[in-house]
Amino acid sequence: EVQLLESGGGLVQPGGSLRLSCGVSGFTLSSRSMSWVRQAPGKGLEWVSAISGSDGSTYYADSVKGRFTISRDNSKNTLYLQMNSLRVEDTAVYYCAKGGDYEYWGQGSLVTVSS
Amino acid sequence: EVVLTQSPPTLSLSPGDRATLSCRASESVGTYLGWYQQRPGQAPRLLIYEASNRATGIPTRFSGSGSGTDFTLTISSLEPEDFAVYYCQQRSRWPRTFGRGTKVAIK
Numbered sequence: 654e655v656q657l658l659e660s661g662g663g664l665v666q667p668g669g670s671l672r673l674s675c676g677v678s679g680f681t682l683s684s685r686s687m688s689w690v691r692q693a694p695g696k697g698l699e700w701v702s703a704i705s706g707s708d709g710s711t712y713y714a715d716s717v718k719g720r721f722t723i724s725r726d727n728s729k730n731t732l733y734l735q736m737n738s739l740r741v742e743d744t745a746v747y748y749c750a751k752g753g754d755y756e757y758w759g760q761g762s763l764v765t766v767s768s
Numbered sequence: 769e770v771v772l773t774q775s776p777p778t779l780s781l782s783p784g785d786r787a788t789l790s791c792r793a794s795e796s797v798g799t800y801l802g803w804y805q806q807r808p809g810q811a812p813r814l815l816i817y818e819a820s821n822r823a824t825g826i827p828t829r830f831s832g833s834g835s836g837t838d839f840t841l842t843i844s845s846l847e848p849e850d851f852a853v854y855y856c857q858q859r860s861r862w863p864r865t866f867g868r869g870t871k872v873a874i875k
Contacts, residue, residue: 688864690812698804698812698855700864714863753859754802754817756824761811 655679655757657749662762669739673762675732675749683727685752689734691745692761701747702734717743739766770794770858774867780875787843789870791856796836800860803832803841806869807852815854816841846872 661673675687688703702723703712711723722735732749746761771794781787791801799819804812814823816832819839829844843850851874856867 690866697869698806698857698866700857700866703864712862712864748811754814754823755804755812755857756814756817758811758813 655751657751657757657759659747659749659759659762662747662764664765664767665739666768667739667741667766669766670735670737671739671764673734673736673747673749673764675734675759677730677732677749677751680751681727682725682730682732687723687725687732687752688750688755689723689732689747690750690755690758691743691747691764693742693745696745699745704732736764739764741766769863770797770861770865772856772858772865772867774854774856774870776870777868778871778873780873781846782875783846783848785846785875787841787846787850787872789841789843789854789872791834791839791841791867793837793839793858795861797858797860799835800858801832801834801839802857802859803830804855804857805850805852806855807849812855843872 656678658676685706689701704723720738725732744766748761749759751757773792775790803816806812820832853869853871855869
């Protein structure tokens with residue numbers, strides 16, 4: 654059974670950093686592309702970042718480029734999102750999703766950026 | 769970036785009604801379009817991938833059609849659990865983009 658479990662969210666001040674983790678089971682992390690999608694309170698879905706399963710290429714939304722870094726540790730079956738220089742507008746629930754079609758999603762991790 | 773415009777923003781219908789949701793892309797995305805359902809307090813769920821293919825476990829009352837720039841999600845007969853927000857998303861080009869959603873509400 655495929656499972657994705659995010660962790661690492663919390664309250665952080667503007668300008669601070671946070672690292673989200675997405676532990677996966679039921680499939681081989683290295684073989685599939687993975688993505689992060691966020692949802693601000695009461696708003697729609699926003700794609701944030703992706704990492705290719707084939708060659709590890711990474712992609713970012715303009716809103717986070719230069720501040721966020723996606724990575725994975727295949728030995729730990731874990732996907733990461735390192736978030737630096739956080740802004741109030743980064744406040745959202747962050748979901749990890751499996752595959753190019755986002756066939757499976759985690760339950761989400763809330764990140765609140767506030768002073 | 770590819771802008772996805774969903775219409776209508778809200779659809780007020782009754783159980784048993786047919787729902788027709790539209791998603792229009794600002795440029796061609798071929799058939800690289802998916803539909804997702806999100807119920808309150810839950811993560812999104814994949815319904816349709818590559819424009820017309822039902823995901824695993826999705827009931828046959830959900831169907832998708834279209835290619836290029838115009839896409840449609842149809843729910844043939846609404847069940848109580850179908851009242852939710854629906855998003856389309858393209859994976860033809862980077863950055864990936866979502867539409868702003870259509871809320872299917874109980875009339």
